[in-house]
Each structure stands twice: as structure tokens, then as C-alpha cells.
Amino acid sequence: MKPSLQQPQEDAKKRILDAAVKLFAKKGYDGTRVNEIAEAANVTKGLIYYYFKSKEEILDCLLHLLLEDFTALAMEFVRNNIIPMIKSGELDIEPDRLHFSNEEAIMGFLRNTYGYFEEALDFALKNRDILRILMLESLKDGKYRRNIFQALHLLKGEEENPVYKTLAEVDRDFTYSDDLVCIRFFFSLVPLVSFAIYYDDFQKLNILSGEELRASFLRSSQFVLNAMVSGRDILLPKKEVES
Amino acid sequence: MKPSLQQPQEDAKKRILDAAVKLFAKKGYDGTRVNEIAEAANVTKGLIYYYFKSKEEILDCLLHLLLEDFTALAMEFVRNNIIPMIKSGELDIEPDRLHFSNEEAIMGFLRNTYGYFEEALDFALKNRDILRILMLESLKDGKYRRNIFQALHLLKGEEENPVYKTLAEVDRDFTYSDDLVCIRFFFSLVPLVSFAIYYDDFQKLNILSGEELRASFLRSSQFVLNAMVSGRDILLPKKEVES
Amino acid sequence: MKPSLQQPQEDAKKRILDAAVKLFAKKGYDGTRVNEIAEAANVTKGLIYYYFKSKEEILDCLLHLLLEDFTALAMEFVRNNIIPMIKSGELDIEPDRLHFSNEEAIMGFLRNTYGYFEEALDFALKNRDILRILMLESLKDGKYRRNIFQALHLLKGEEENPVYKTLAEVDRDFTYSDDLVCIRFFFSLVPLVSFAIYYDDFQKLNILSGEELRASFLRSSQFVLNAMVSGRDILLPKKEVES
Amino acid sequence: MKPSLQQPQEDAKKRILDAAVKLFAKKGYDGTRVNEIAEAANVTKGLIYYYFKSKEEILDCLLHLLLEDFTALAMEFVRNNIIPMIKSGELDIEPDRLHFSNEEAIMGFLRNTYGYFEEALDFALKNRDILRILMLESLKDGKYRRNIFQALHLLKGEEENPVYKTLAEVDRDFTYSDDLVCIRFFFSLVPLVSFAIYYDDFQKLNILSGEELRASFLRSSQFVLNAMVSGRDILLPKKEVES
């Protein structure tokens, strides 16, 4: 039994990844030296190239891991909230809107969505470093540019991922109205991601403490979300729901 | 007098800045080579170092230009909308909320704010490349980190800029409620900036055309803004306004 | 007038090439460090990468220069010896042999060929370092593999080089008999190239002095060449010549 | 007893050597990575260092094997052809030429030599990969530089190898005339080695098939060899033979 000796082995790779996350998040991919990663991970530069064939592969690996987790999370929501409601007839997905069978269904959906939003928030918070990297890279021209959009599956096609398909089945068959796309992207995804990304800055700059920020952000989000639903006559033009 | 000859000379500097904006926005500051800037600007590397003492100075210059323009724009709003209302007694700024003298004042303020928001949007759009650079850099650890926060003057102090002071006078003396800070940052500034930053991507990825996007984003913003005002009982706890 | 200062400028590139030739010839391409080239050329590593974008490009450049010179030399021979004889009717090129109008034409051709061979020998000798590199590299699998064969234009096609075309016009239209190909390659080209390549080794190993070797090699070549012509009944099957 | 299990073990070494031959022949010693050898041999890098103490030792081992075989082959020829003729008085070796007792002795010697040449050719063919490596390395500056010369025992001394001595006894005591050295080296050894070395290239480049090439090369060699003997008045100045 040498548990203390076994760990240093394969976990060198983990240490490298951890160090890379911190550094990429802090200084950007281009601004980070492989040297620094090695130092921070307490391994030799050589070992980094033993596990990864290039600096870029470290980044690939990181973002891939994030995507996997995120996809699983999204799947969970679809499986637990959307699909049951569809099956029970409470929810119908039509070309450009969600059709709820009655007021109660709406409230139920909202409750679930709040819950999911909070989960997503904590997921983002937990992964805020990688998320920051993803944002940084998706603003650049390279191969990661589409990723932040794919996260919202605004982009059709390319969903070879089996897990992804289920999610897409629910979502992709109807065309969102432009406004819904806008709201979802700029007033849901972007704030959520930004929240995670700027979380540490808010603290460092002494604007709000972590708890304050989280609570306040959730209140604000809920408020906007409520508004979106109660104002659904604007966003979802035909108001068959109330009928 | 050789007016036709003088222009090509000093405009080399402009060409350098233009090339730098495009490249920094595309590949990030760290990801851009001085070489590439020289090529894109059709000047020699040497000339770049004639005009700028370092690569960083190019970036400084760029961001400084943006900040100047932006400050002027913000000043304009304060001067045209806030201050007159204060002078006329329609608006009173209290520690954690804006106090309007009556319903009509609110509507007027909203109208003005809509208008201002649209101006800000177009300003952001026009400067989207620099904005993208600013975002990219403010996510990193360096000297630009605070800039996106400063834009919202959430940060107290450090306003040596004379123009800045007037703006701050109105705003800084009272503590926003946490929620107001959150909403303003995550549901106003961040979406607005993101709109500009992702504007080109929406087109490149064939999600929405420029016009569609702009119109839709404005509708969505207005909707959220409306919600914020009509739901101000949530955001601005004591509802003296309606009284 | 600063002649002594002008030279160091562009001739740095020449110094790099010269150093590279020596080193590649001595230690092989893979065995030579860019560092060593820089030292030998008395320039910084950086400058090497200013002139050449990679180590491989140095090699490319070197071999390209050799090929150019060699092509010119071969052209000269064709222009001065083959074409005049064709025009005068003394020589006719048929599908698998050279057809001379009479004994005297043969002797004339042989005399010219001896002369040309000697020129080629001295050319090879002068360029023995690059030749050595070429041989070394053409034995490997990479992009240079075909070069030593192309030198003999045994390979058809790929002659975009305008200079090359004239040469090809004379030569490529008829199929050499296998034996002629063999003799030309293994008993003319290969010995000639080997002579140049091993020239220095013969001296270093104290086998023969330069002059001795050159004289002896020429005698031997002439002997073999003579044999080839006098035994042309074997190599050039149909003996119309003597008729 | 696990005979079926023992073989795969020790044959790992063979697999390593085989892989090394192929790779060294293809990419040169310096151009080959220990990694690649391991992969090609289907063993781990570690195992290579179990069998060989360094990359260089693999090469040493390879060339040593070739040299042993080649020496045996040469010995065979001396033992079977030269020594019997000397013993029978048909052949006498003088300072700068071979002295045959009569015309018939010459023809017999030639016949034997043709036969031996063919054997040598096939030997070279069989070992063409190692030969290629030997050539590649003997062109470089290192410890193998003299090897190709040693093959011709043009180099005096250093023959500690017991097998080698017998061969040398016959040959080394007299000084070849320069021309004989030249012819033997540049028009016998070099073509023969080149034949083996370029054998595969001729096929890959679709110049001649293996069989065609071999047959043609033998004819050509024989032709040159014949010429050398019939023209021996040139090569072997004093023509006592014909008397």
C-alpha cells in the first residue's frame, strides 16, 4: 500500500491542467508561458509535453472537459423539466414559442427554470476560470470562436454528440423569434456567464462580496425572468396561453 | 506648401492604429505581432517604433481614444438629461434610489434614457473593435483590468479626468442598492457591450443580420428596461414614487 | 564611400549560406545545429531567421542554387555539342540510340564529350560540398529524394524550368535501352558525383593527392567511355553506324 | 519449458534492430527518433534502453553485423579464387599489377570474378538498407567515415579482425597503380554499392523494375569489366601477359 506514492503519478496531468486553468484565466492563453505552467504545477516542462503535444492541446483539453460537463447539465434540465411537461401535455413546442396548457403549467415551468438557473449559475461559478478562458478565446478569431454560441445551441447542425441530440430534439425544430434569441443570448446567457467571469473581480475591487453578489444576481435574474414571462405578450406574440 | 504630401506622412500613424485595432480585436493583444501590424498598415516595423515607443503604447493610445469619446458621450447624457431634471426638481438623487417628482417625470426620464441607450448602442457599435479589445484586456490581469468597471463608474476614486468629474458628481455620492448595481452591470452594460462585441459574429455565423439584430436588441432592451421601471417596487424597495 | 561597411550588409546572407554548406556537408543536415551555423557565419541566430524562415529553407536555397548552375552547364553542352551536330546532320537521335552519320562524327562527339566530362568534373569538384549534401539528402525519404535522378533527367515531366526544356527536347523523346540507362547512371553519373564527394576523403586518408586523383580519375573515365563507344555494338544494338 | 514464450522475448531485440534498419535507411541516423524505433518495433522506449545502452549502440550493432557478413563473403572469394591460383602458379601478385601465367588463367579469373561479382551484388542487395545507412554515415564526419573505404581495404592498418587479415595478406603488400585504385573504387565498388542503395528508388520512381535493373546492371558491369581486362594495356602498363 503506497497511496501517497501513487497519487503523484497520473495526477501530474491534473496538476498541469489546474495550473493551466488558473494561468490562462489570469493572463490569457497567449500571455501564459509553458514555463509558468510547469512551475505552477511543479512539474518539468518536459512532462507537460509528455502529456500534451502542444500548449494548444492543453487549452483544447480544458475546454473539452468544460463542454462535456455543461452538456450533461443541460441534458439534465431537458430530461427533468422539458420532456416530462411535454409528455404530460402541459407544454407544447411550436414554431416560435412555447405553448403552455394553463397558467399553472407556466408557474411550474418558471419554478423549475429558476431552480435550473441557479444550478447553472453555480456550475458557471465553479467553472468560472475555464469560462473566462472560453470567453477570452471565443472573442478571438481561432477555432474556439463558435463555442460560446454553441453553448446556447443557437447554431444548428454539428451535434454529433449523442447527449446533445436529445437536447436539440426539443429545441431546434422551431425557429425562435429574433427577440427570443436576443433575450436568451444577451439577457440570459451573457449575464450568467459574465456573472461567473467577473465574480472574482467584484470581490477584488471591493464592490460586492461573493454572497451578496450571488444573492443579488439571482434576485435580479428572477426579476428579469419574471418580466419576460409576464410580458410574454410581447415576446410570444400570439397570446393563446391566456385564452 | 505640400498639403498633398503631408497627409500620407502623418496618416501612416493612422494606418498603424487602424491596423492595430483590427488585429488586436481579431487575435488579442498578445496574439498580435508587431510584424503583422506593420504589414497590415503597409509600413515598416521601424516606422511603428518611430511613432510609438512600444507595442503597448499602441494599445494605450487606442483605449485612450475610446475612453475619451465615451466619456464625452456620457457627459452629454448627464448634462442634457440628468442635470436639467435635477435643476427643475423633477428628479432627486437619494442614497439608494432615484426619486422622481411624479409619474410624468418618470416617463420623461425613460424616454430620454431610451434615446440615450440607442445612442450608446450606436457608439458601441461604431467602436466595436476597440471595445472588443477592451473586453479582452479587461479580462486579463494587467493594467486594463479595471477599465470595464470604470466605464460604469462603479469604481470610486481615481477620476482625475476633469470630464469624468461632472458625471461622477451626480452618481457617486449615494450607494446603489446591490440589486441596482447588479442590474445596471449585468443587464445593461454587459448586454450592451456584448451586443457590440458579438455583432460581427452574429453575422458571420448567419444567426441574424446586422439590421435585424440591432432592431431586435433594441426591442429586447426596451422590454427589460420597461420591466425594470414598472417593476421598480422590487428594485427600488420603498415605493414612494407611486404615492 | 564606405565600401568596407557596405559589404557586411547583404553578405551576411552569403556568410550564412557558406557556413551552412560546410556544416551540412560535414555533419549532415540533421546533424547540424542552427547554432553552429550562426557561430560559423559569425551572425546571430536571429539573423538567420531573418533571412530564412527555417533551417530547411537554408537547405532548399542551397540545393536550388546548385541546380541552377548545373542546369546552365548542361544546357551549355547541349547547345554547343548536341544541337550543332543535329543541325549539321552528323547526329540523329532515334528512339533508343544515337545515330551518327559516320566514324568521324563519332570521334568528334567523343572529343566533345571528353571535354564536357572534364568540365562537369570540375563543376562537381567546385561544388563538392553541396553535392555531398545533395547525395546525403537524396538518400533520405524527404523532398530531395528525386533530385539526383533529375540531375540525369531520367525522370520525365516536371520540367517547368525553361532552361531545362531545351535539354529535354533533345533527350527525352527516345527511350534509352535499359543498359544505356544503367551505364549512364551507375558508370558515369555516380562515379563522377562520387569522385567529387570523396575527393577530400582521399586526401584526408592519404590515399591519393588531389592532382593525382583528378588525373587518374579522368584517365579511368576516358577508358570506360572509350570502351562504351568501341563496344557500342553491345550498347546500341543495331549497328547502322558502321554501315 | 515455454519455447513459444521465449521467442517473443528475445525477438524483441530483433524487432528493434529491424525497425532501426528501416528507419535509419529511410531518414538517416540523426533523422530517426528513438521513439519512432520503439513504435515501429512495437516495444516501449524503455525496452530499447534495456537492450542497447544508447541510440548509437544500435547503429554500431547494425554496422557490425554487416561488416562481419561482408568480411566472410570477401574471405570466401579470396580463399576460393585467389589463393588457389597463387598456389597453382597461375597468378602472381606484383607491386602494381596482377600477373597471370597465361591467357587461360585470365579467362578463368574473369569467370570467377564475374561469379563473385554477382554474389557480391546479391549480398549488397540483401543488405541494401544497412548499406544505405553505412553510406549515409560514411559521408558524415563521425566514427563511420572510413568504413566505406575499409570495405575496399584501401586503408592500411587497423585490421585487428582475424578474418580480415587473410584477405589483407593477399592484397595489401603491393601498391596499386593510381588508375587501378580509381577504377576499383569509382567503377566497381561505388557502382555496386550505388546499385544496391538506389535499387528501391529505381522502382519507386518507375524507372526500371527490380529484375530488369539487376539484369541490366550485371550486363553493364560485365561490359565494363571486360573492357577493363581487354584494355589492360592501359590499366596494367607492361603487357607481359600477352607475350
Added chain:
DNA sequence: AATGAATGAGTTTTCATTCAT
């Protein structure tokens, strides 16, 4: 104002070799 050669410190990457198991 402009050039382009030159620099050198620093960056990513490679690779033969070792070693604990």
C-alpha cells in the same frame, strides 16, 4: 520621416536517456 538589417532574450518544442516499479 523612413528603412531594413541586426539583436538577444525568451519561447515553444524535442528528445535521448533515466528510473522506480
Added chain:
DNA sequence: CATGAATGAAAACTCATTCAT
């Protein structure tokens, strides 16, 4: 015998910056 993680020295290459002209 065999593995594969680990090393470190050195390799190729980069790039902001300087400088003589």
C-alpha cells in the same frame, strides 16, 4: 523482461526592440 512516467539539456524558432543610414 517490461513499462511508462519523468527529466533536463539543448534544439528550433519568435519577436519586441534598436540602430545605422
